[in-house]
Amino acid sequence: MMKDLTISRRALLAGLAATPALAMLPGRAMAASGTIRIVMKDLLTSNPEDVAHVARIEEALAARGHDIKIEIIDLPSEGYAEKLNLMLLSGDVPDIIYFQGGDEQIAQQGVLKDLNPLIAKTEHLSKALWPHNTARLGNYPHLLYVYPARTKAPVMRKDLLEATGLSAPTSLEEWDALLRAIPGAEIGGKAVKHGIIAPNNTAELDAIFDPAFGIEQTWMKNADGELIHSRISEGERAKLAWYASLFADGVLDPEFITSNWEVKEDKFYTGQVGVVMGTAGPVVGIYEAKMAQVNPGAELVLLTPPAGIQAVDVSKESRGFAIPVTTKNTDAIMAFFDFVASPEGQLMERLGFEGEHYTRDGDTLTATDKLGAWYPRFIYANPNYHQPPLSPLSPLAQSALQQGVDFFRADNTFVWSPDLAAAVDGAETYYRTNVFRFVSGELSTENDWNAFVAGWLAAGGQAMTDHARTVM
Template sequence: MKKFLLTLITAVTVFGLIACSNETTSDKEKENSGDGTTIRVVYKDETNSNPVSVKYFDELEKALEKDKDIKVNFELVDLPQGNYAEKLTLLLYGGDIPDMIYFQGGDQSLTQQGLLEDLTPYIEESEYLKDALSPYNQKRLENYPYLLWIKPLSAKTPVIRKDWFEQMETSEKLMADPTVENYHAFFKELVEKKPGGSTPNYAVTVAGDLEEINFTFNMAFGISQSWLEKSDGTYEYYKVSKNEKEKIAYYQKLYEDGLLDPQFVTKQWDTKEKAFYDGEAAVVSGTAGKVIDIYNGKMKQVNGDEAELVVLPPAKGIDQGFGVTDVTKESRGVAISSQSEHKELVFDILDYLASPEGQKLDRLGFEGEHYNVKDGEIEVTEKYYGEWYARFWEPTELTFDQPLKTPLLSGPATESQEMTIEYFKEDNSFILPEEYVANWDAMENLYREYTTDIITGKRPIDDFDKFVDAWMEAGGTQITEYANKTIK
């Protein structure tokens, strides 16, 4: 009976949502300003209060009209402060569905209700996007054709300022043989020697959970896929494996020795980065490529050129690498509302952003600020390195109408990308059926609760076994059975 009522409520909600969203789109059609079509966009960090965002979309309007004779007026939809995925879900379930939507979670429920457009036919007929896709983008779109996110591999790589790195006696040994033991010795020397005079206070910090440094350490502990094959040929989820238990014991030791930020649970992105620039933390992890580029630019701006970043290698043990790449779907990306009256136009805009002209704005920023053209060559500025990032696409093959005089990424950023590609490995994860999603969320909460308590010393490491039992009871048994039927 409960299941029937839930299905009925969901059906009524979806019907009302679609009706409401159609009405909203119709109302917005009447609000077109000038002679361009209004395209409503909701996109994390791109808000009306951000002058760079406003200028970017103004410049995009001009470029579209100049290069493609497409006349649009972008309307940025602001969300209340807080968790983006949660606030976006509230907006969409309230019936306000913009034409172009950036998701960072929460998209699957909308997809299952038919509210996101299947992008497959659009991409097949595209002028630029079909050639901009990397192999992992193509696989993700085959599995889940509703989100588009053309970016380099998003592994997070650890970095440290060069002037501190060179003062450590353990640096050379770490680079030559980055075992978990050598990482511990390196972290310990940083805290004991304090190359900043009175800092660092701790060796490494993260923003809220341990996913960032998992990229460095997972594979060393044999966590080389989401589902690990056991000796009997069956699979178990890595978070309930003996490999994970050994890794959590290692993190517990880092915490106990004062090497892991004692406030790691409450750290946010901004406070993590501030701790890094201020020298409270010696090592942070950032997404390979542009994020490392921004970290490098800001670190040099605050502490001088000698503080240029050094990229540290992934820890080595049973395996080595910066984690595995999930190809089930894009974990984030841009979607088109199936209720939009401008679906083709929205896709044309996305396709334009993959063109040489569109990439010039998206990748280079504003002429005179982030780059200049001298003697027919493009030269990026210091402001570019420290501030600019592509709002949309970063295809591997990049062509502009003029040659580049200066590289788009600094040395450390380029190295981080190259190391990520070097250690690429495909995951064996799969899209979880909707019937298991609620259980999965509860199981993830159990994981965070137990592992945080173990790492911070509130629980002994043997309580990991209690966590495994609780995880299985919360739905792990059924999901593990499903995994063993699904994984080929």
């Protein structure tokens, strides 16, 4: 199937060779013009807000001298990735393509533009990038997704923290004391059963606690100075031993391995567990609102990760916008993105429609009860560059988002080549299976660690390590 797409690309490139040079980018001598066809999951002509939002962006661009039309290509949200692939294989290649996976195979054919030189010439977009955006574009230059990193923020009820008699923790020792003080503590006349929960596996716990055990990046040096994966490091061993002690004492909910995110949240709202991790920003805001709804008067507090560091995977964006090399509208596309990243564009993107999602009295903006239902379609600028005069986030949610910015550290992960896919999957499956065996006490970090390391290497970890040692 990919062969067909390659043939289509060659034909289109041959046509491009005969076209005149593209107009200059915004801020240069010539204004941009043309029709931009965009395909994006959940951006549909059947949604009046999507249509109206795109229309006002067109009007704002026209006021700046650009004659740009934006055409939404409808593609059902269910099965989006598969339907997108079929559309591209048919030869229908829009000017802006939103990928949610499946982009690597196409990028390897040279079908997607390098976005770095285009972004560098923009007035606003280049400044609106988050730190992880810049790092990811450096490693994989084909996807643009200017949104906050999906860092995790630990939260708990304020009255529960007060019931423990402890202060908000800042070190691993203080975290251990707090988590162990939660089971049995009473809120609303009911004793909390467990200190913490994470859904399905330990990934959410790792996001907060890895750095406290010296696991600040995926690849690290062992005592002999050799590059190894953090999952077979001594820090990992110590961390799993701590998890196991929490599990054995009932501090870590023993049902975490069979709990999805819905179960996790339900146990949090009903007071069965004390601490959960939410995605920084809007999700923390949802937790805050839902907790107050279920338990009137209840407030949440944001806790600090014990090491004050959160490593973020910067190998590539997992989703985002790509520009095919076949487009004739590069200048128009970049004018569009640059406007949306601008202060005026962000007012539209982040706050919705005046009179509907917010009201204005002079320079004072006030949110309506509909603002919470609005979401940015294309860009959520780094708050260190621009912050709208009215934040749709609560102070707690905004603090969680800022925490992710302040504690950001780029991980040293990278994109794996396709021939290592089986090794990566095998090592990950082996790791996840055995982590629960360690945490539940079936395996011991004292007696079974060496066998675990050997098994992980044999399951694909050795091939991963050999490759990493050649590229890092």
